[in-house]
Every structure is written in structure tokens, then in C-alpha cells.
Amino acid sequence: MNKIVGVLFIALTMSSPLVWGSCRGPSGIHLPYPDYQIGSENAPVSAHDPSTNQSLPWTASLQSTYYGGNIEWDTCNDRGRGVDSIVWSSSPKVPGASYSDSYGTYDIYQTVVDGVGYIIRSKANVTDFRPVMGEVTVIYPNVAYTNTASHYQIKLVVYGNPKPGQYALPESLLAYWAVRSRESGNVISATVTPVYVQAQTLSVYTVGCSVTTGASQTVSLPAVGSRDFSGIGSTASPSASFTLGLECSPDISLYAVVSDGVNPANTSDTLTLTPDSSVSGVGIQVFRSGEGTPVPLGPESSQAGTVNQWYFGTGESSYVVPFDVRYVQTQEVITPGNLTALATITFSYQ
Structure with a gap:
């Protein structure tokens, strides 16, 4: 008897689903900040001179791409409904103190040096700088792309009468960056990114x-x-x-x-x-x-x-x-x- 023997080979392949995008923010942005001094050993400034503010320049514009990455939101739940890129600060503010320039009015955030604080401003690639306040600051409304970057500038401001000395300013959390749903108004938690300023040294030469x-x-x-x-x-x-x-x-x-x-x-x-x-x-x-x-x-x-x-x-x-x-x-x-x-x-x- 002739027999026909058939053999069926079944191959099973396990594979991951194809991923086209992500919903995330960088783990953190650590902004470098140079050492600064107020006055000098041979030419101390008066502790009562309000123009001391002008001696502390803004840092260069620091882009998130180089210091941690972008926010990607193309697979977030709110994909297709529109998001805003936002920045806000939870750092302790100096009560009753503020700083103003052509971009607007800033809250001043405390440092370890009494009389000296930070101010910060932020922008997206396609927008201008805006002061970062304790409440939410929209730096890019209705983001047009599925990922977005942010830029920062930081400035030390003398708001009081700092005592002379050399101070070590530790790395500090300055702000948070995220995208927020335009439909629900909720911050997309996976994109929340802490923004830090790196440690620095501040030397103060003032006449008390x-x-x-x-x-x-x-x-x-x-x-x-x-x-x-x-x-x-x-x-x-x-x-x-x-x-x-x-x-x-x-x-x-x-x-x-x-x-x-x-x-x-x-x-x-x-x-x-x-x-x-x-x-x-x-x-x-x-x-x-x-x-x-x-x-x-x-x-x-x-x-x-x-x-x-x-x-x-x-x-x-x-x-x-x-x-x-x-x-x-x-x-x-x-x-x-x-x-x-x-x-x-x-x-x-x-």
C-alpha cells in the first residue's frame, strides 16, 4: 500500500508590537551656571546700592536638547487633541520681592544667601522668552509638533543686603517643564521634567x-x-x-x-x-x-x-x-x- 505522509511544520514567532512614538519627558535637565562675584576684593560695592543687580548678567540661552532631551508626546492619551508646553516653579519665593525687564515681571526665588535670589525665564524653539513664575507659564501654546524643546536663562538678583563672604550654592531644583492637555487642562504626568541649576560659587564683596x-x-x-x-x-x-x-x-x-x-x-x-x-x-x-x-x-x-x-x-x-x-x-x-x-x-x- 502506498502511503502518503504529509508533514506540517508550524512555526510560532513572538514579537513586540511595533512602536511609532512615545509619551515621555527627560529624567531631568541640569543647567550649568558659572561662578560669579558681587564687587571685588579691591573694589567692594555698597550693600545699599540697588544697581548691584546690573552686575550679574543672564546666562547664555541653555537648550534642553543638550541638557537632557526633548518632551515627546505623540503616544500620550491626548495625542491629536493639542497640548501646551508649560513651565512652573515650586521653589520658595522671596516674599514681596520681584524683578522686571523688557520680558515682564519675575518672581525671585531664594538661595542659601540672604539677599540674593534667582530669576528664570524660558522659551520654546519658536517663541520668545517669558518669565517663569510660581504659577504655570505657557512657553508654547498648541504645540505644532509631536516633540518639543525648551530653553532657559538664569540670573542672580541682589534684592537685599548680602553679607560679605564666599558661598557654595548647591544644585537646586528651580522649575518643572511638561506638556498640558488643551482639552482637559491636565498636565500629562509622564512628561513632567525637573529643571535644576548646577552647583556654583558666589563671592560677595560688599561694604556693610x-x-x-x-x-x-x-x-x-x-x-x-x-x-x-x-x-x-x-x-x-x-x-x-x-x-x-x-x-x-x-x-x-x-x-x-x-x-x-x-x-x-x-x-x-x-x-x-x-x-x-x-x-x-x-x-x-x-x-x-x-x-x-x-x-x-x-x-x-x-x-x-x-x-x-x-x-x-x-x-x-x-x-x-x-x-x-x-x-x-x-x-x-x-x-x-x-x-x-x-x-x-x-x-x-x-
Whole structure:
């Protein structure tokens, strides 16, 4: 018997479904930021100068393509219904502070340095920059493609009175980037992308106090006679006054020392007369206004603990410092003539 034998081979092939796109955002965008300094060691800026803001430039435009990638949304649930590219910040804002330029008004976000914050602006490839605020900022409405990029610029802004020093600013989360459905108004969670600024160093060179009035002045005392004195150490009743004005950061403790401009090593309470003085037996003393004891003299130094340095005050943004100047008898015999003395007052903040 002839037999016909048929053999059927069945091959089973397992394959993944064909994928045409994706619904995702990059894991994170880490924006580089250069080290900056406010002022310089040889030319510190006033802590009260609002133009300090202008010394800190914007970074170059930083594109997401180079720092993490694009958002792709062609397989998201809202494909075909339209999306907006949006950026928002959840960083702590500086209460009551803002910054404005030709692009608009910005919230200022805190850094580890009191008085210095970040501002940030963002754009898409085909749009202009817009300030990033705490609420959602639309940088590209109705995105025309199935993927989109974003660009960023960052700027440090001085909004207060930063203390001098060198600060290490750690990497910080600045904002989030995502696409949002135009139909539902919901953010597509798979596309939410954190935006970080990389670590940097900020050096601050500021002057915590500045003299506003009376930085250099000549004080003339009235003429007196030998009969106006009663002995060594006595002062003549006529006096002259002068005043200094200062502006300081409000958290600064202010100290002062009065120094002898002719003999800086003098730590007595009487100024040395200049060589062209013709009088003898009389000197000049400086008093804090309203006090009966002359100010002892010390070296012209701002170092803490300087000899005869005295504490002036803390917590004021402006000071008016009044002084009196009086003649004092220094010898038994007084020879009439003219006299001149020089004094310097060194204020320091600690």
C-alpha cells in the first residue's frame, strides 16, 4: 500500500508590537551656571546700592536638547487633541520681592544667601522668552509638533543686603517643564521634567556700612584765654560740635575707635598737636555728645578688640553720630597761640 505522509511544520514567532512614538519627558535637565562675584576684593560695592543687580548678567540661552532631551508626546492619551508646553516653579519665593525687564515681571526665588535670589525665564524653539513664575507659564501654546524643546536663562538678583563672604550654592531644583492637555487642562504626568541649576560659587564683596555725611570736615573752636581753665585736666566751657552720618545693613553691630592723626600710637584721651601749633599747655579732646568723659584714643584699626574701640549699636539702618570737641589744660603754664590737631574715626561692623 502506498502511503502518503504529509508533514506540517508550524512555526510560532513572538514579537513586540511595533512602536511609532512615545509619551515621555527627560529624567531631568541640569543647567550649568558659572561662578560669579558681587564687587571685588579691591573694589567692594555698597550693600545699599540697588544697581548691584546690573552686575550679574543672564546666562547664555541653555537648550534642553543638550541638557537632557526633548518632551515627546505623540503616544500620550491626548495625542491629536493639542497640548501646551508649560513651565512652573515650586521653589520658595522671596516674599514681596520681584524683578522686571523688557520680558515682564519675575518672581525671585531664594538661595542659601540672604539677599540674593534667582530669576528664570524660558522659551520654546519658536517663541520668545517669558518669565517663569510660581504659577504655570505657557512657553508654547498648541504645540505644532509631536516633540518639543525648551530653553532657559538664569540670573542672580541682589534684592537685599548680602553679607560679605564666599558661598557654595548647591544644585537646586528651580522649575518643572511638561506638556498640558488643551482639552482637559491636565498636565500629562509622564512628561513632567525637573529643571535644576548646577552647583556654583558666589563671592560677595560688599561694604556693610557707608558714611553718608561728614566723611571729611574741619571743626573750628572759639578762642579762649588762660583764665578759662582751672588747672591741669580742666576743660574750657566753649566747645564745638560735628556730626557723622552712616547707613548700615540692619543686622550689623557697629563699633568705633577715635585715633590720633599725628601720633597713631597715642592711647590717651588728648590729641597730639600738629608741629605748626604755637600754643603750649593746652590740648584738644573729643567727647561723645552729651557725655562728660573724653573718648580714649586707639589705633586706626577695624579689627575686633582694638584698644579703646567702643560699641556703638546694632539693628539700625542709619545712624547720626554727634561729637563735641573741647580744649583741655595739659600743663601748669599756658602759652597763648594757635593750635591744630587731627583725628580719625574708624567705624567697623562685626
